[in-house]
Amino acid sequence: MNSVYKYPLPPQNYISEEILLGIILIYPSTFPHIIPFIQSEYFFLECHQIIYKHLIKIHKNHKLNSIEMYQYLSDNYMLHYIGGIDKITNIIKQGQIFLSYNKTNVYIQELIEIIKFNYIKRLIIQYGQNIVQLAYIKNISTYKLYNKASYYLHITEKKIPKNQLKSFEKLIGNFLLSKNKLNFTDTNIPKLFNTNFKKSGFINLDKLISGLPNGELIVIAGRPSMGKTSLAINLACNVLNTHKIGICFFSLEMSSEQIINKLLATYTKIPIKEISLKILNKNKWKNINTICRKLLQNYIYINDIPNVSIDYIEYTSKLLKQEYSHINLIIIDYLQLIQTDIESINNRVQELSYITRKLKLLAQYLNIPLIILSQLNRNIETRNNKKPLLSDLKESGCINYTEKILIKIKQAINYIFIQKMAKKYNIFLRLDQIYNKNILKYNKYINKILLFAQYIFELNILQSTKLFITYNHKYISYKQWQYNHQIVEKYPCNLTNKYNEICKTQKIQFLNYSIVYDLHITQYFHLISNNIILHNSIEQDADIIMMLYDEISTKIQQKNQKIIDISIIKNRNGPIGSFKLQFYPDNNLFIDHEEK
Template sequence: MKYLYNYPLPPQNYLAEEILLGIILINPDIFPNIVPSIKAESFFLESHQLIYIHLIEIYKKNKLHPLELLYYLSNTKTLYKIGGINKIMEMMKQSQIFISSKNINIYTKELIELINNDYIKRLMIQYGYNIIRLAYVKQFSSYKLYNKASHYLNFTVKQIPKENFKNFQDLIGDLLLNIKYKEEKKDKKIQYSQLIKSGFIEIDKLTSGLPNGDLIVIAGRPSMGKTSFAINIANNILKHSYIGIYIFSLEMSSKQILNKFISISSNISTQDIILNNINIQQWHIIQKICNELLKTKIHINDNPNMSIDYIEYTSKLLKKEKGNIQLIIIDYLQLIQVDNYKNFNRTQELSYITRKLKLLSQYLYIPIIILSQLNRSIETRTNKKPILSDLKESGCINYKTCLDLAIYPNNYLNITKIFLIQDLINIKCVINKLTKRYSIYNLFINPYIKLLLQYIFNCQTYRLVEIFLTHNHKYLINNKWYRTNNLLDNMIISKYNIRYNLKNNYYLGNIFFIKYSKVYDIHMIEYLNFLCSNIILHNSIEQDADIVMMLYEKEHNEIRLNNEKILDIILCKNRNGPTGSCELLFSPNSTIFKNIQ
């Protein structure tokens, strides 16, 4: 016998789907118990998915009835797609035999389990097929393949319905245990929260330690001591706890990092350790420190050619195998590579990297410290104190510029409204999904909009569109990002029309220097770019960071005894609390950072 279909059909049970939908129509009172246990995607046939979605909609309006379902399907012009009235009648007929039974709840639960099991199997087949196809792509790295497979598995786990039914034995047992051990749990939480501290009193007061799930950027000019500062933080943590720390070092070798750990703990110059210029007493100190370091759970990866996919893959794998990794340090951002095969410039790659690191920190629920360089534009300024926009590949917008807010709630609605940034601070859009209307009301100042002072340039197109940006903000030109200070007359910039989903190109007319003015640094939560007067602009790297700390040495800094000097640690951004600054003593010889007494 020859089959018309060469492959077996995906796992499905359309009969169970029809019976379940028929039971809901005949006995609507049972629907509240069904909704949490099954999703529309679990149904195999598209007609059944449409019926279930419409049942949920009329249930929300307290109109769950077969006639209401027919009216609603007719109004949305989907009644013909699902098979018409005959389809609804047929489902109700098939379910009649179950309605008179006393065990209807048991039957519906078994039907739901059948449908959900088939849905999970279909997902696994589809994802497995995707992984097989990706495995045949030669340019696709094994790290990306692992990350993709891990993502598929995690998504599938989330689709498996959890049991919502609990008896009194479980509830009362949990209640009594919670009451009895409430104080112990509090103590354990406090003790655990105190483990992840930087060890610097003033910094911990501002940041409340290193919060889990946060991306922390430590920035500074070359030779300012960024790596030493990060290793000092790790060393302080290891003094008080035995948590696991993973260091990705793209600049220094593992031996250099080990020398820094020993130098910081022993107060012996790194140069003396490298040249073996130590006496007997110092040798005993180093032996003792090495014995202590052997007990720690610290891992160092000094591969100089690491990509963001390799970092993500290794971190997830180590977290899964070891289970005790509580902090990741990466040195440094600008050396991380991207495994892509598109015409992306370095600006887009760095934005992609920081977004991936932020998602990784949230996925692993641990803090990630990333070191970064600052712009060389600091050297040209009179005041060389770093500010947030001095992070590489970043910029700000003038307060008089109009910003286009594209709002995409669950990909169902697209509303665009133009606001001045100075008005944006005190407003918020709220969207009603049913009426598809938006309203505006006052609210407190948005913490993700930061006020700064910068030099402003006015860029005009031949169609008299004006944008006021700082010198280091970027435009999209021929699928590449260009900074304002690299623009030339008659260059073609990209303009996007949201209403018609079109991208147009316009010639750049004139570029004028305006003045030293106040600007706003706007935090974009989901996207790597945004629209300003319909022109596509770039989202800054620091937007992904939760905490940004910058190292700064004042001019004419006094050199204290033992060649110690004072460094300012400027907390430019802190999503968990206030910003500010503090001073630390830094010894370049031993690379030790200390609190000022």
């Protein structure tokens, strides 16, 4: 046997798989109790996986029996893949021969445990081999290797269902018993009882997002000097006051000493300048001493290493959470300073998209809220109205109004001019009449059309194919997304001619300065213009996006305070809205704003 097979077979027990499938066909009433514990990939043989998947489909139609199974496989041309009618009869025989009539439930449970146990072993072998192969790669960083290994183990853990299902009666009993743990108060005063949400300390913010939910990526964005870092520190202080948890702060811009000074200023209400220069009297020193003793009782970790990679942040966060389970909030300042170790990413937009996706997965993996601060792009500086929009989080890529966009309407596919979209498909305003407006909304295919004035470049690919886009708009080239300003003549494009040859750019030239439109298409990240796939970039990874805006900064009565408008422009699991906070820059303090 050893001379035939170089390596031993993966852990498996196909006999147990056949017996379990046979029992399901003989006693269909047992199947609802098996489904929660067994998934199709748990089976070793592919034919058993196919049979189990089809059993689930038949069970949904309440027609589970051997005849229906045979007919269903035959109609879907799958009968010959599993071994024909002989395979079905053999499975039924196995179920009849090995079935124990005395303790059927116990016997089924043992079969499930055998199948699950072997599946776990196969997963560990598979991911273990992947880790070994990764370790042989020379240029891979240790952070990335650790993250990948922990990711594989995390997948293995999540793939396996819980050991037992709780009955409805038990759930109700637990709910009734847990009422003793609730602090009943006046119904007119809203309170948060869910420990999965950490109070932010701001009443209006908690009303909108119900605190800082676990497993979600929260983005705080705004123009420079709006107080993004100060707001994040205030959130951390409020969480520390309400919940006895640990906080990890990645400061890529400020030093740890600066963060400590801001933290002390927030608690003591002493100006940051006095704390930094140590210009303090006896009472202020006593106040700081008291606060420092209080802070020492909390778990606060500050990492001020600049220019770190996303792999380093992921590695450090997982390691810290593993060693200190009380870490329940991570703050990163800020997004645009995070680097990547991937050489294949050749533009910053792809790099930032990769980083935000990794941060989202990190928040889900650790099951804690992750707050990331972010800058806005330069489009906001070209507008008279400086109030931030969701599109200000991304690099704007715009299309000339003369372009034709491919739109699918019912079963027909048509090319529609952007300038004519206003006349069709439930759009009630014409684009050429709203140059002074910023957003045009309508209810069907395109979610937003943003208007800008930018320089247009003409991209000639074929004699009859031209594309009019801005310098920084992305289109899909032969292998990857590419910016317009990063391509040169004779650059391959994802388009073929009549001879099925890859087309190349023939000419790139400046066209004019014109009105352009930024299309926000829901559910998709790309669109088609002149048979060329263009990118439709949207801020998708964040669960909650907070924008800071100082609307009346020039009219404020006092120089040492500001009224900051906070807009929740995205909330994946709740409402959006806005509210105001009072900001005292000298003391690094945010408080709820009371309307007069």
